[in-house]
Amino acid sequence: MARRRQAVTIRHVAADADVSLQTVSRVINNEPYVRPEMKLRVQASIDRLGYVPSIAAQRMSGSRSYLILAINDRERTIADWRARQGTDWVDQMLLGGMLMCAEHGYRMIFELVDTHSDHVERELLGAIAALQPDGIILTPPHSDNQQIVAFLAEQGIPFVRIGSHENGAGIPLSMDDEGSARTATRYLIARGHARVGFIAGSPEYNLSGWRIDGWKAAMAEAGLPTDNLLEQGDFSYAAGERAARLLLRHANRPTAIIASNDQMALATLEVARALGLDVPGDLSVISFDNTPLVHFTQPPLTAIDQPIAATASKAVELIIAACKGEDRPVTLTMISADLVERGSVAVCAEPVDG
Incomplete structure (x- = not known):
């Protein structure tokens, strides 16, 4: 029977790169104050050995979980999926959010929560207890739901409110509607x-x-x-x-x-x-x-x-910055949208008479 391959650990990487465990940890977690040449050296060892960071190990080594929880409205999302009519809000949100998470060694988890549920706080608490996310992304209409916003503020977890202009709890992020x-x-x-x-x-x-x-x-x-x-x-x-x-x-x-x-x-x-x-x-x-x-x-x-992917990406950035203790933006973060011209608009030749 084939022998099970021994898992590559952070100790193997440190030995291969001839650096301390702390240095490898800083590189893996994309922390500041690591010299560029040292970062390249550690990354080369990671690539050569095929090391894959363990989220469980990362959680044990510090207070972070390296998970970001994105929450969408259950009723509307399920209705869109069942209709199969080409709506792609969730796809674009995952595209932007997951790619940015990957750049920083994070993972994104997607959950559906009922906006109008009498048990919304219990739903949120269950998700938070199970996943222990470093931050949460709220999308409309959750980002406008004062019960949800107040509850998350009490948990002390950084959260971004997509589609919000309010400078209270959470970090507002707008697509400039x-x-x-x-x-x-x-x-x-x-x-x-x-x-x-x-x-x-x-x-x-x-x-x-x-x-x-x-x-x-x-x-x-x-x-x-x-x-x-x-x-x-x-x-x-x-x-x-x-x-x-x-x-x-x-x-x-x-x-x-x-x-x-x-x-x-x-x-x-x-x-x-x-x-x-x-x-x-x-x-x-x-x-x-x-x-x-x-x-x-x-x-x-x-x-x-609608710049949904860019907005989700920015939301991840803002959460990671908050986890590092950086100051939240002093002004509303705005992601601008583009107008795509196709064939449904023509010059109005003359007014319609009433």
């Missing part, structure tokens, strides 16, 4: 659209209000009215359909619509077709998110590309 909505609106106004409709997201999310603010600000700076141009949605296809019908049934209908996510933008396309409107000839459409779906619609959708 207001600025993105302003960009999309200005883009349409520059192409001659004076009546730009807006389908808002769920009021449960603070970012929904910020997007409305950005749209209103861009319309106001151009001297354009917003009366009868705003409809409430909830990020679902059905809500987008209802909102689009309400906007497009007006005699003085909008010549362009911004939808607060891809599902509601897809619904807007279908409503436009049902009403005999050509996109983009009769109606221009811009979406938020830029999930894979919008590449394959007819026409492909112009969209605000």
